[in-house]
Amino acid sequence: MRRTLGIMLGILGLFLSLPAQVKITAQLDKHNIQIGDHIKLVVQAVADESVQLGEVKLAEALKAEPKIEIISQKKPNSLSGSAQQTLLAMEAVLTCFEEGQYEIPAIAIEYQQDGFRKTASSNSLQIKVSTIPTEGGDQDIRDIKSIWTEQRNWEDYVTWALGLLAILGLIYALRRWYQNRNKIVEAPPAPLPPPKPAHLVAKEKLQNLEASDLLDRGQVNAYQTELTYILREYLEARYEIPALESTSDEVIQAMKSQDALPEDWALRLRKMLETADLVKFAKAEPPIQFHTEALAEVRSFVETTAFLPSTNTVEETGTKTLLFAPLVFLHPYLLLLLLGIPFLIWYHRKRRKKRYATLLLPSLGAFDGRISWRSRLLALLPWFRLLAFSLLIVAIARPQLTRKEEKIKAEGIDIMLSMDLSSSMLAQDFDPDRLSKSKELAVEFVKGRPYDRVGLVVFAGESFTQCPLTTDHAILTNFLKELQCGILEDGTAIGMGLAGAVNRLKKSPAKSKIIILLTDGVNNAGYFKPLTAGEIAKELGIRVYCIGVGTTGEALTPVSRRSDGQFHFDMARVEIDEALLKEIAKMTGGQYYRATNAEDLKNIYRKIDKLEKTEIQVSSIKKYSEEFHWWALGALLILVFEFVARHSFLRSLP
Numbered sequence: 001m002r003r004t005l006g007i008m009l010g011i012l013g014l015f016l017s018l019p020a021q022v023k024i025t026a027q028l029d030k031h032n033i034q035i036g037d038h039i040k041l042v043v044q045a046v047a048d049e050s051v052q053l054g055e056v057k058l059a060e061a062l063k064a065e066p067k068i069e070i071i072s073q074k075k076p077n078s079l080s081g082s083a084q085q086t087l088l089a090m091e092a093v094l095t096c097f098e099e100g101q102y103e104i105p106a107i108a109i110e111y112q113q114d115g116f117r118k119t120a121s122s123n124s125l126q127i128k129v130s131t132i133p134t135e136g137g138d139q140d141i142r143d144i145k146s147i148w149t150e151q152r153n154w155e156d157y158v159t160w161a162l163g164l165l166a167i168l169g170l171i172y173a174l175r176r177w178y179q180n181r182n183k184i185v186e187a188p189p190a191p192l193p194p195p196k197p198a199h200l201v202a203k204e205k206l207q208n209l210e211a212s213d214l215l216d217r218g219q220v221n222a223y224q225t226e227l228t229y230i231l232r233e234y235l236e237a238r239y240e241i242p243a244l245e246s247t248s249d250e251v252i253q254a255m256k257s258q259d260a261l262p263e264d265w266a267l268r269l270r271k272m273l274e275t276a277d278l279v280k281f282a283k284a285e286p287p288i289q290f291h292t293e294a295l296a297e298v299r300s301f302v303e304t305t306a307f308l309p310s311t312n313t314v315e316e317t318g319t320k321t322l323l324f325a326p327l328v329f330l331h332p333y334l335l336l337l338l339l340g341i342p343f344l345i346w347y348h349r350k351r352r353k354k355r356y357a358t359l360l361l362p363s364l365g366a367f368d369g370r371i372s373w374r375s376r377l378l379a380l381l382p383w384f385r386l387l388a389f390s391l392l393i394v395a396i397a398r399p400q401l402t403r404k405e406e407k408i409k410a411e412g413i414d415i416m417l418s419m420d421l422s423s424s425m426l427a428q429d430f431d432p433d434r435l436s437k438s439k440e441l442a443v444e445f446v447k448g449r450p451y452d453r454v455g456l457v458v459f460a461g462e463s464f465t466q467c468p469l470t471t472d473h474a475i476l477t478n479f480l481k482e483l484q485c486g487i488l489e490d491g492t493a494i495g496m497g498l499a500g501a502v503n504r505l506k507k508s509p510a511k512s513k514i515i516i517l518l519t520d521g522v523n524n525a526g527y528f529k530p531l532t533a534g535e536i537a538k539e540l541g542i543r544v545y546c547i548g549v550g551t552t553g554e555a556l557t558p559v560s561r562r563s564d565g566q567f568h569f570d571m572a573r574v575e576i577d578e579a580l581l582k583e584i585a586k587m588t589g590g591q592y593y594r595a596t597n598a599e600d601l602k603n604i605y606r607k608i609d610k611l612e613k614t615e616i617q618v619s620s621i622k623k624y625s626e627e628f629h630w631w632a633l634g635a636l637l638i639l640v641f642e643f644v645a646r647h648s649f650l651r652s653l654p
Contacts, residue, residue: 537584543588
């Protein structure tokens, strides 16, 4: 009995000394998945109430099977069980990206009992991972090949060909730039000053001959040779005849054929040439007085014929052609298609998320400042398509250039400007001086008379025709801009300036002929009286508008000239013969104006412009030229660039 009781107590002590019972189970919601699918793992533990359950070591268990990845894992939850049990549950989501048969090893859980830390493990689990099925079956599944080894189509070759052409074009352009970068571009030559009038050249040479001592030394032959050379040179320059290479009879015959001289001057010219020939070739020895009279005769001939019309004056018509090229559309209503562009922009932005993959990142800090030029240009490619679309819409609307040709038949007015070039025109009561402001406003006046013939005569102590009547106002404008004081002998020959302008208008066929005489002084030079020239203008039906230029009182005016050619300025009284100018204007049916400042002078030209109107008849002819091909070509080039860029240097996927 005592022995039996001892055995029973031993067995009870053995049971009491056994560790507590801990049961761990692991379960999956599915054992067969496809690559990338999620699978749910649940681990549960059941133990006595004396056991304290701890951490579930899932990550350590999966180290043996690294191809199975943990997507998420929840913390273990303690669940309420019976009075003698403790429950614990843990959930996790797993996945796998490689095909095969895998085993999840036993998962360990730590627990504490009677102050000791111990470990218990769950059961192992099996998982089968299969590939994603394709529509064509396994025969369509091939290994991924390199972009350089896969078969190419014609689009790839076209892309690379266009890209190669673009590179060659760039290389050629860079080569041309490199060759021309140091090339020295020669500046255009400075414009030559206007040639000096032939009669002024002849008068200077006659003055030098008169001052020479050839007659005092008895060199009569040399004197007459120089005199006849001056005369022939003048004839050649003035009438464009080969006077230097012709005989006296040939010169006279050429002059008669031009009908450029009155009968009395033709006889006097013959006498001058024949006398010079007698002295040069026949060794005639007339008295000294004869040579002085011959020089005076040549000088008189030069001064008189300088203002007679030459036969080489070109008569121009008053017909002009004006070209306008406004852009019009044959089908303008098609431009309403451009209103669809905002819709396309909205649609592109809406579809952008579906067309392009999105990668979610917790932060973009690693990409700050790393946007490349390729990514910027790639973002612009859709805009190239929109631009090409817009150009195509404009092209189908049929843009056309309207060329309006206007044939103008104008009853023009012949206008001669007679402008004073005496040194007093440099007076500074105008800004910067009288001459500069007069030239500027005369140019504006000429530009406002596009259908009239306008000419220019200048005068100081003498006068000459700077530009005959012409409709080529560009040439006349250049002559006006190049005027300067000092090219003529100083003085104020109003009569000579008016007579020269009258001489240019006397044979004009125009119904209306006017002269605008501008001066700032008193007639003190010349052999032609102003009133005589005014009487001739009246007889020829020429109206004369006289303009007196200068302030009232005193002005800073050139009073002398230094040896270096510069003018010395000082205050001087402004004197204008207004009574003479008023009488000339009144007798010819014109008007007299006084300009004391630039604004007055500008208003005077405006008044004259309003008084003298030109009758114009205009006939218009419209012509159209198709321009749609340029817009279509632009759209094509943009599309080609977009295609080449998208499939070559901006290609994002193979």
